[in-house]
Amino acid sequence: MTTSIEARWSHVGLNCVDLKRTEEFYRRWFGFRRARVVEEDGVRVVFLRSGDVYLELFATSEEPLLATKDDGPANPGVARHLAFQVPSVDAFLAEAAGALPISLGPLEFEKFIPGWKTVWVTDPDGVVIEVSQGYVDQSETELSQYS
Template sequence: MSLRWSHVGLNCRDLGATEAFYERWFGFSRARTVELDDDRIVFLRQGDVYLELFHSDTEPLVKPAGDGPAQPGVARHLAFQTDDLDAFLTKVGDEVPVTLGPLHFDDFIPGWQSVWLTDPDGVIVEVSEGYRDASID
């Protein structure tokens, strides 16, 4: 038996706005839509990574801040890698709220830096440049 990563499910107030956010800034595209009686589920794909979007009218449990919520049972943030964080930040400009950073972690890994942003529903999204596993150093 083998297991592999499948997807992250996100609750969204506006499926279209959340889909557009991940398409525009992170290169996702629609892989499938599952129509339900009075709703739908949207699957987005970028390479081997999937996001599953569910509509929700519920208010967020936590206010987005820093690098994400610290409550157990709540995902802290989603994370993406880039080879040019400055170019990414120039691209998003003031269109995506920054909750933290950019921060530099050169004391741990030379060249490692990250910034944390929010998606339309307040999910914290980290974008990093320069992280490497210990075995690569």
């Protein structure tokens, strides 16, 4: 059943130990720009935007609850990873020149989609980021076999 309420994607809120470092990471590697800063009672929240995608950054002094590895934590109720598409994973990694910690890959998924390749890296707070090339949706005919 679908709802008649119109909803659109809004944002992902991320807790980060170093607000400035995390903002610089998403600006440098994924093209985000600062869209809004909200401050009250000594608390600063930074909104970053790339196209229609927003990240909301909250400073925290808490230690991470989950160790991040591979393609992200498998715990229920916890986001596994964030994901971005790039024209070429190899070009992305070449530009990074070892500056990004790789948690898994790069791996090729030719069995599923010709040209689909993915690598997983981590942000300054250990959030796993999937960086892929070549993903495409299945056709309605292909999807119907899973009904």
